[in-house]
Amino acid sequence: MISSYGVIMSEILELEAESRTEFGTGAARALRRAGRVPAIIYGAGKIPVSISLEEKEITKYYRKPAFISQLINLTIDKKKYKVLPKAVELHPVTDIVRHVDFVFLEEKTQKMEVPVVYEGKERALGVKRGGYFNIVKRRVTLLCDVNNIPRNVTIDVTNMPIATSLKSSKIELPKGCSFVTKKEFVLATIIGRRGAKTEAEGEQQAAEAGK
Known part of the structure; x- marks a missing residue:
């Protein structure tokens, strides 16, 4: 999570x-x-x-x-x-x-659109390996307890590897909040730059070289 x-x-x-x-x-x-x-x-x-x-x-x-x-x-x-x-x-x-x-x-709950803050995106594992952090969602719509409406949703992405997607189902929201949509969606991805190898590609090439 x-x-x-x-x-x-x-x-x-x-x-x-x-x-x-x-x-x-x-x-x-x-x-x-x-x-x-x-x-x-x-x-x-x-x-x-x-x-x-x-x-x-x-x-x-x-x-x-x-x-x-x-x-x-x-x-x-x-x-x-x-x-x-x-x-x-x-x-x-x-x-x-x-x-x-x-x-x-x-009402006890309120639908709110709040900004998403990606904490540690510059030092994420995937970025260190040559990837590019791509933000798909800068804001998300939440259903929140009116007494606990967040200023933002801050997500720690420092351990996010290359060639991966950050999906809504993996996000632990603040107490009393949920995404309005039940359908899973992507918030951000780390994609490889041109010429950069993903971890999976590197492993595959190493295996082929060892044959």
């Missing part, structure tokens, strides 16, 4: 927001001039809630790793909601956050 140690978020981000009752392009521009960002929360069968966030604060958190899988306690008019970022719109030049979509978290 390939070891996996996804970084589980032990702390929930606390943010404050304000309700908004004015909509449209003009209202959004007025909010941004005031240093705020329009946003919306929806899902879980609830009526969507339109809010605004402090621009500098939300941009700061967005620029941190794996913001899109960050659990958030959002306080609106003294009431707290557990939410998850769904989509973020950025300014095309400055990368300042312009709009955020959040989803309510009411």
Whole structure:
């Protein structure tokens, strides 16, 4: 079993927001001039809630790793909601956050797309033997306990040999998580470079030479 140690978020981000009752392009521009960002929360069968966030604060958190899988306690008019970022719109030049979509978290499990980190790929056994580490999946979709959503899935591949594939069935996911798809799939491979011999090829040639 390939070891996996996804970084589980032990702390929930606390943010404050304000309700908004004015909509449209003009209202959004007025909010941004005031240093705020329009946003919306929806899902879980609830009526969507339109809010605004402090621009500098939300941009700061967005620029941190794996913001899109960050659990958030959002306080609106003294009431707290557990939410998850769904989509973020950025300014095309400055990368300042312009709009955020959040989803309510009411169910016990949540479908999440998280990044995959391949730990030790530069020093993997197969790479040392002349192979090339080929990433097939940079993100995977998981079904996770809402209280244990990982920032990422980190996989230790230092012992991965040449001419092999890393398959989903060999991955030990963080507690409370599973792949959404039950069908086995490949996350990464180590393939031989042109002119490089795989271990199996080397053994075969040695055997033939000894005949």
